Amino acid sequence: MSPIISISGLSKTYATGFMALKTIDLGINRGEIFALLGPNGAGKTTLISIICGIANPSTGHVLVDGHDIQRDYRAARSLIGLVPQELHTDAFESVWGTVSFSRGLFGKPKNPAHIEKVLRDLSLWDKKDSKIVTLSGGMKRRVMIAKALSHEPQILFLDEPTAGVDVELRKGMWDVMRTLQASGVTIILTTHYIEEAEEMADRVGVINKGEIILVEEKAKLMQKLGRKRMKLHLGSPLTEVPTALSTYNLALADDGKELVYTYDTKSERTGITSLLADLRDAGIKFTDLETTQSSLEDIFVSLVRA
Amino acid sequence: MNFRAVRAIYKFEMSRTFRTLLQSVVSPVVSTSLYFVVFGSAIGSRITQVEGVSYGTFIVPGLVMLSVLTQSITNASFGIYFPKFVGTIYEILSAPVSYVEIVLGYVGAAATKSIIVGLIILATAGLFVPLHIHHPIWMLIFLILTSVTFSLFGFIIGIWADGFEKLQMIPLLIITPLTFLGGSFYSISMLPSGWQTVALFNPVVYLISGFRWSFYEIADVSVAVSIGMTLGFLAICMGIVWWIFKTGYRLKN
Known part of the structure; x- marks a missing residue:
């Protein structure tokens, strides 16, 4: 048309x-x-x-x-x-x-x-x-x-x-x-x-x-909007993501002091529960936790600032 | 031709006039009466006749022209300036109308109003002095031509002006002096010969002279020259309006 x-x-x-x-x-x-x-x-x-x-x-x-x-x-x-x-x-x-x-x-x-x-x-x-x-x-x-x-x-x-x-x-x-x-x-x-x-x-x-x-x-x-990020503030910094957690597609930020997990809120399993269990098993401790949602506004702001 | 649009603009402008009826109609009547009291009585008692016509009668065409010129310019300039000022011009510009239709609407309404005011002043003058119009058709032709020409001129001023000061400037600083010096209250032949030549550079002289001829058959310049000058000024104004819309000057930039 x-x-x-x-x-x-x-x-x-x-x-x-x-x-x-x-x-x-x-x-x-x-x-x-x-x-x-x-x-x-x-x-x-x-x-x-x-x-x-x-x-x-x-x-x-x-x-x-x-x-x-x-x-x-x-x-x-x-x-x-x-x-x-x-x-x-x-x-x-x-x-x-x-x-x-x-x-x-x-x-x-x-x-x-x-x-x-x-x-x-x-x-x-x-x-x-x-x-x-x-x-x-x-x-x-x-x-x-x-x-x-x-x-x-x-x-x-x-x-x-x-x-x-x-x-x-x-x-x-x-x-x-x-x-x-x-x-x-x-x-x-x-x-x-x-x-x-x-x-x-x-x-x-x-x-x-x-x-x-x-x-x-x-x-x-x-x-893109449906994606969320969970940020874990670590007790002690990591140099690399432990191999035991490689399936989660984790990323390190802020010189290894933060561990970032991106997940889809719309899927049935976010994977958060198992990630937290695996972290405990790997002996990784965190002091704080925050989640942020990427909105159209974020996409917009990042486009406009670029 | 979008006649509905012309009618819509014309009706809108006329209803604006009727909303301010007191100011539009009563004030010219009051000021004309004042001119008769001051000029007609005070000066008329000293100058009894001009070219065989009593002084009070002699000034009537000039008084009508004075009002028609200022009314035409004020109405038309305000008519187009105000939508620009408050922003409602957006609708005129985004409508499927040609500039000819816009001008017909605005200038037509402004000219209508000044013709009405001119006729009211004429009627008011009739209360003070005896009036006889030798060539009523020519009188109307001059009245309409002048109203349309100066409404176009006012339309140009309204588009050019970007503030209320500029809107007032031309009528106050140029038109009023030209009208007063253009033989509204005297015959050009009453001036010293040097000033008579200077007066011929004043376009208003031709308008008043021609208009006065239609009343009393007395004129400072020949009627053909009067008509020619008026039509010439009309053509110049039309040319400028055409240029404004072609380039979008002060409207689309």
């Missing part, structure tokens, strides 16, 4: 000389939820801005469902809904007014039933006549999502959708995303919350310093 968005050789250099994006090549599959992770200033928002038409690229091309974003911008943009990171709203406009405005702007005929459905799905129906200035931060964010959905987009960009949103509301957003995905909408979300990517994404991309450094199926990343 051809990707719904294909990005090739895309770069962006600002007038100041700052290169926000180096050569980006990326394909987004139809119907997937793609999570784009990256530290602040990595180029996430710049990338989204170019695809949506808010910034001009310096080089490269983007095709949205086969339409070039520059030559055929009308067809490309009418497929896309964008929810930016910042809460940009017309303070004195009503919720209903601003959402209807968005639909008109995208050239769609009036459809009060659709707007009502969007507002109800986002629990905004009872606020439809309220001025935006009177709403809470979480409601304003949902208004921005409603604006993006007002024109029935095929692709939805969510730039940090749950930043500053409480836990309950975040779960609500996730439900909305799942419903949209089920209806065939492709979702690209950027996030700081690794947990959100773990929960929602089909695929994960990591961007750093303007480059995509990893794109992988979340399931594959989760396999």
Whole structure:
């Protein structure tokens, strides 16, 4: 199946000389939820801005469902809904007014039933006549999502959708995303919350310093995630791992003062009990023990620091 | 052509105007009345007639132009600057609209508003002095052309401005002096001959002269020159707007 968005050789250099994006090549599959992770200033928002038409690229091309974003911008943009990171709203406009405005702007005929459905799905129906200035931060964010959905987009960009949103509301957003995905909408979300990517994404991309450094199926990343490390602080340092323990794939760390065991939490036997018994038999004593789990966050941090 | 988008922007801008109806409509009426009291009565008692027209009547076209110019620039510059300032511009830029449609929406609304204000001022003036318009069609043509041209000019200022100070600078420091010196309150022929030549470099002179001709058939410069200059300025503004959207100047970078 051809990707719904294909990005090739895309770069962006600002007038100041700052290169926000180096050569980006990326394909987004139809119907997937793609999570784009990256530290602040990595180029996430710049990338989204170019695809949506808010910034001009310096080089490269983007095709949205086969339409070039520059030559055929009308067809490309009418497929896309964008929810930016910042809460940009017309303070004195009503919720209903601003959402209807968005639909008109995208050239769609009036459809009060659709707007009502969007507002109800986002629990905004009872606020439809309220001025935006009177709403809470979480409601304003949902208004921005409603604006993006007002024109029935095929692709939805969510730039940090749950930043500053409480836990309950975040779960609500996730439900909305799942419903949209089920209806065939492709979702690209950027996030700081690794947990959100773990929960929602089909695929994960990591961007750093303007480059995509990893794109992988979340399931594959989760396999790495499933691994745990147990670290034993030894009473007296070892120079090498005793041959009696060779089956455990142990490693020495910190000049032989630490013994590290890596195991899979998902397997039936972690091997911890037998390891500890074998250690006792080998006469190796330890003063302390700690376990750490490698998370998507660790993978992310190690990628970004590299 | 995405007419729905043009309508959406136009409606949005007009509803912004109606939210501030008091400021938009009452304030020009009050200031026009003040001009009549100060200029019409105080000066008019000393200068009784200009080229066969009573002084109070003579200044009406200039007063209307003064408001139309400042209103057009202020409305249009604020209309596009504000979305840039609060960030809602993202939606306009990411929508399937061409720059022609964006300009039609914003400039159309700004020009509509200044035409309405111009007509209100004209009506207010009618309460103070007897008015007779010789060429009502030409009067409307001048009014519409000027509103559209200066709304385009205001749109350019709104895109160029990166702060409220710059937004105010051009109307305050350039347009107001040019209008006052452009023959709003006097005929260019009343100036010393050297200054008459200087005045011809002021584009506003041509606008007011042509507009006044449509009322009283008296003009400082020929009507054809007035129309030519207005159309020329309109063409320059259109050219700049085209360049702005082509390069994404201050919008997409």
